[in-house]
Amino acid sequence: MSYFDKELDTSGLNCPLPVLKARKALSEMAIGEKLHLIVTDPGANQDIPAFSKMTGNPLIEATEKEGKLHFIIEKGAE
Amino acid sequence: MAKKLAIIASKGTLDGAYPPFLLASTAVALGFEVKIFFTFYGLQLLNKNLNLKVSPLGNPAMPMPVPVPSIVQIIPGLEWFATWMMKRKLKQKGVASVEELRDICVETGVDLIACQMTVDLFDFDKADFIDGISSGGAATYLEFAGDADVTLYI
Structure with missing residues (x-):
C-alpha cells in the first residue's frame, strides 16, 4: 500500500454511498493529497474507476485484501 | 462545461423514489449539473414527511419470502408488511x-422542480414540500433537457 494522507472506510455501505463519501472527502483535501478509500460494495470495482476518470482525481492504486477493496485516489487539479 | 442530467420523476413509491435521487446525487459527485422535474405521483417525493410505500400488488416481480397470490395481496396490512420488509x-x-x-x-x-400543473391538479399544498423547491412547466423542463447530456423518465 502506497502512502496516503487520509483514510475513509465505507465498509458495509452500498452504492452510491462510497462514491458520495469519497467525493466529500476529496473536496476537503488539497491538490496532490492521497485518499485511501476502503469499500465492500462489489460494484465499486467499476464505479470507483469511473468516478476517478470523470472527476479528474487519478486512481493510483486498486487492490483487494481480505474481501475489501482498497483504492488510493489522488486529489486532482480540477 | 459541466455535463447535464435532466430527470422526470413520475413515481411516488418507495422503489420509484430511489432511481431519481440516487442518480442525481451521484451525478453531482461526478460533476454534473442536475435538475429533477417532479410530476404526477413523483410530487409525493417532495413532501417534508416521506411516507413512501411499496406494494407487491400488480408487481409480480417483487421478491417475497413466501409466494403471495394476488387475491391475498388486497388484505389490509400486506402493503405495510412489504414496505417494512x-x-x-x-x-x-x-x-x-x-x-x-x-x-x-x-x-x-440539485435543482428540484415541482410541475405546477400537477400541483394544481392534485391540490397539493407547497407548504408541505421541503424548502428550496422551484416550480415550472413543460417548457422549463425542455429548455434544460434540450441541452442535457442525459435525460431520464422515471
Whole structure:
C-alpha cells in the first residue's frame, strides 16, 4: 500500500454511498493529497474507476485484501 | 462545461423514489449539473414527511419470502408488511435511505422542480414540500433537457 494522507472506510455501505463519501472527502483535501478509500460494495470495482476518470482525481492504486477493496485516489487539479 | 442530467420523476413509491435521487446525487459527485422535474405521483417525493410505500400488488416481480397470490395481496396490512420488509432489507444491505439521498441532493445543489400543473391538479399544498423547491412547466423542463447530456423518465 502506497502512502496516503487520509483514510475513509465505507465498509458495509452500498452504492452510491462510497462514491458520495469519497467525493466529500476529496473536496476537503488539497491538490496532490492521497485518499485511501476502503469499500465492500462489489460494484465499486467499476464505479470507483469511473468516478476517478470523470472527476479528474487519478486512481493510483486498486487492490483487494481480505474481501475489501482498497483504492488510493489522488486529489486532482480540477 | 459541466455535463447535464435532466430527470422526470413520475413515481411516488418507495422503489420509484430511489432511481431519481440516487442518480442525481451521484451525478453531482461526478460533476454534473442536475435538475429533477417532479410530476404526477413523483410530487409525493417532495413532501417534508416521506411516507413512501411499496406494494407487491400488480408487481409480480417483487421478491417475497413466501409466494403471495394476488387475491391475498388486497388484505389490509400486506402493503405495510412489504414496505417494512423492503426498508429492513435496504438497511441490512447498507443502502442509503431515500431521505438521506434527498438531503444530499438538496445540499449539493440539485435543482428540484415541482410541475405546477400537477400541483394544481392534485391540490397539493407547497407548504408541505421541503424548502428550496422551484416550480415550472413543460417548457422549463425542455429548455434544460434540450441541452442535457442525459435525460431520464422515471
